[in-house]
Amino acid sequence: MGDTVHQDGLGEPDALDRLWTPHRMAYLRGENKPADETPGECPFCRIPRLPDEEGLVVHRGRLTYAVMNLYPYASGHLMVCPYRHIADYTETTDEEAADMADLTRTAMRVIRSVSGAQGFNVGMNQGSVAGAGIAAHLHQHVVPRWGGDTNFMPVIGRTKTLPQLLTETRALLAEAWPLGS
Template sequence: MSDPDGLMRLYTPYRMAYIAGGEPAAGAPDAATVPPEEAPPATEPAGCPFCRMVAGTATSPDLVVAEGVTTFAVLNLYPYNPGHLMVLPRRHVADYVDLTDEETAEVAAMTKAAIRAVRAVATPDAFNVGLNLGSAAGGSLAAHLHQHVVPRWAGDANFMTVLAGTKTLPQLLGDTRDLIRAAWPA
């Protein structure tokens, strides 16, 4: 399955036993088999997959890991690495300067909570955290602001990504969601 960055995602959950030193969780939904939604462009709330999550009308798997008053955190359906999630306002807003003070504070607090939760379950070496404001900046869903939290490990870009344009992910999205939800600070 490919997404706008042109990479294929190859889910290899059998490798989780090797990485974690245990057995992979059984029965988790394989979100890799869910095709991208065919929806109107995300320039209007009705066509925005994030707004459909807020409204409870999303057809994609439940990838929400935490909810706040004005924000929520959701796993990226096309992750760069396991645990790649996004923090975003419930309100359909594109520009960071258009957030209310309450939304800005909650995006920051939820981002800190996301880093803590992912760190607790995945022990990454580092993180990339950031916003792509506007399509020219790389925002594929630029109409609804979202901050990426991407865990990184030394050597996480290997020959598969470089030569084959394929990212290997050792854990199913449902398993990742359950682990992060359980570790999310209260």
């Protein structure tokens, strides 16, 4: 017990530093997530109506678009979403599935050229029980990876470090996106 100091005078000291991220509370509370199947209320339906910089849109395809993830796992983490409000991959048309595949491939090429990514995690979480944060609107994650990118910070420090602001990453990727793709 001795003369240890309690943080804010509450609880027992644990000798851990705190990196406060209050902006994540919106995500934890489920704000801006669709509460039902209403297409107009879904963030992935609202984003395409915004200017690219405001909506963090990297590229607009014919049937799908690429957008920065607001809560990224790694720097450059983006998602490919159909414009149409559908929840399940099996609901895509052949054209939508092809457009998603094309944008995903191009996103990987662009991210690799801009950041030197050494690998990628690509995938969809189908349904809230499978981990989809926004289950009502289909989206595919494209997460760049580098050797050693999962270090002690998220494992021990329970903190993610991102070297660049989302708006800066969006601008780099949008600028590097090939015309006509």
